[in-house]
Amino acid sequence: MENTKNDKKTKKEVDLEIYPVKVDKKRLNEGDNKYPLSNSTHLHLIVGRVKAGKSTLLNSLYMSKRFFAKDFKVKILISTTAHNDAVNKYMIEEFDFVFDSYSDELMDEILHMIEADEESGKYLIIFDDIIGSINFKRTGKVDKVSELVSHYRHIGNKTQEGRIAIAIASQYFKYFNGILRTNSSGYYILGEFPETEVKKMAEDLSYFGGSKKKFMEIFRQSRKNPHDFLYLSVEHLEARRNHTELLWSKEKGMISDISDDITEEPDLESLEN
Numbered sequence: 692m693e694n695t696k697n698d699k700k701t702k703k704e705v706d707l708e709i710y711p712v713k714v715d716k717k718r719l720n721e722g723d724n725k726y727p728l729s730n731s732t733h734l735h736l737i738v739g740r741v742k743a744g745k746s747t748l749l750n751s752l753y754m755s756k757r758f759f760a761k762d763f764k765v766k767i768l769i770s771t772t773a774h775n776d777a778v779n780k781y782m783i784e785e786f787d788f789v790f791d792s793y794s795d796e797l798m799d800e801i802l803h804m805i806e807a808d809e810e811s812g813k814y815l816i817i818f819d820d821i822i823g824s825i826n827f828k829r830t831g832k833v834d835k836v837s838e839l840v841s842h843y844r845h846i847g848n849k850t851q852e853g854r855i856a857i858a859i860a861s862q863y864f865k866y867f868n869g870i871l872r873t874n875s876s877g878y879y880i881l882g883e884f885p886e887t888e889v890k891k892m893a894e895d896l897s898y899f900g901g902s903k904k905k906f907m908e909i910f911r912q913s914r915k916n917p918h919d920f921l922y923l924s925v926e927h928l929e930a931r932r933n934h935t936e937l938l939w940s941k942e943k944g945m946i947s948d949i950s951d952d953i954t955e956e957p958d959l960e961s962l963e964n
Contacts, residue, residue: 725758725759726927727922727924727927727929727931727934728758728759728877728924728934729876729877729924729926730876730926731759731762731763731813731856732813732843732844732853732854732855732856733856733857733876733877733926734840734843734856734857734858734859734871734874734875734876735752735856735857735858735859735875735876735877735878735879736859736861736867736871736872736875736877736878736879737749737858737859737860737861737878737879737881738860738861738862738863738864738867738878738879738880738881739860739862739879739880739881739882739920740862740882740883740884741862742882743881743882743883744881744882744918744920745819745820745860745881746776746778746779746819747778748879748881748920749782749817749819749858749860750778750779750781750782752858753766753782753815753817753858754781754782754785759815759856762813762815762856763812763813763814763815763856764812764813764814765787765788765812765813765814765815766782766785766786766787766788766814766815766817767786767787767788767789767790767801767814767815767816767817768782768783768786768788768789768790768817768819769790769792769793769797769816769817769818769819769821770789770790770791770817770818770819770820770821771791771792771793771819771820771821771824772819772820773789773791773819774791782817788801792821793818793821793824793825795834795835798835798836798839799835801816802839802846805846805854805855806846812854813854813855813856814854814855814856815855815856815857815858816839816855816856816857816858817857817858817859817860818836818857818858818859818860819860820860820861820862822836822859822861822866822867823861823862823863823866836859836871837868837870837871839855839857840857840870840871840874841870841874843855843857843874859871863888864880864884864888864891864892864895865888865891872895875925876924876925876926877922877923877924877925877926878896878921878922878923878925879920879921879922879923880892880910880913880920880921880923881920881921882920883914889907889910890903890907892906892910893906893907893910896923898928899923899928899930899939900930900939900945901944905939905945908945909921909930909938909939909945912932912938912947913930913931913932913938915932919932919933920932920933921938922934927940928940928941928942929941
């Protein structure tokens with residue numbers, strides 16, 4: 692008679708828990724907290740018509756020590772109007788590279804320079820009013836700027852990832868394609884816009900407030916004075932007037948009541964069903 696008692700092998704329990712990956716926070720630039728601003732590795736999308744204050748904002752963010760002036764060892768400006776705008780005088784004088792036109796070849800050269808740099812330090816690239824000239828619509832090919840944006844947080848060298856910050860300024864919100872919006876760290880919305888364009892923003896940015904109606908109210912509340920701007924932090928899920936006045940947050944909701952004259956447009960799809 693066979694003894695089968697010892698033939699049964701005890702199955703070893705397998706640990707199926709998911710544990711956090713241990714990373715070098717210095718390498719990934721974590722802990723770079725500038726709340727309520729973005730950290731220094733960011734993508735800012737800035738929209739405003741002519742004379743709305745985009746150049747003034749860019750100068751403040753990237754030339755002032757109160758913001759990001761000290762965070763970059765190399766600053767690059769690509770702008771077709773840089774030399775025509777007196778406000779840009781200081782950026783032209785202080786930035787390491789200033790280009791008055793854009794090309795895919797230029798982008799390749801800039802990326803090669805960054806990737807070949809074995810020393811530590813971060814790079815800033817500003818695209819000022821050139822995004823509308825880049826054909827990233829229905830070509831079946833991703834443009835170089837969108838390609839950069841989709842993986843800019845991982846571009847680096849052996850000692851440092853996330854070496855790039857990007858600011859893209861445009862007169863029209865519609866020029867920010869899906870790749871740019873998906874990877875954005877924050878939005879700056881300056882000046883006045885036709886109601887149709889504000890409604891378009893509300894469609895794409897309704898997660899600030901939780902509905903198109905609430906976004907429209909956030910936008911309205913951000914316009915107290917002529918040079919006010921709306922700052923939308925994707926990192927912190929907050930909406931602020933001029934960085935300083937909190938209008939809405941994911942944690943607290945609307946800070947002030949919604950005006951009665953702001954009405955939500957009906958959901959046509961739900962009506963059809």
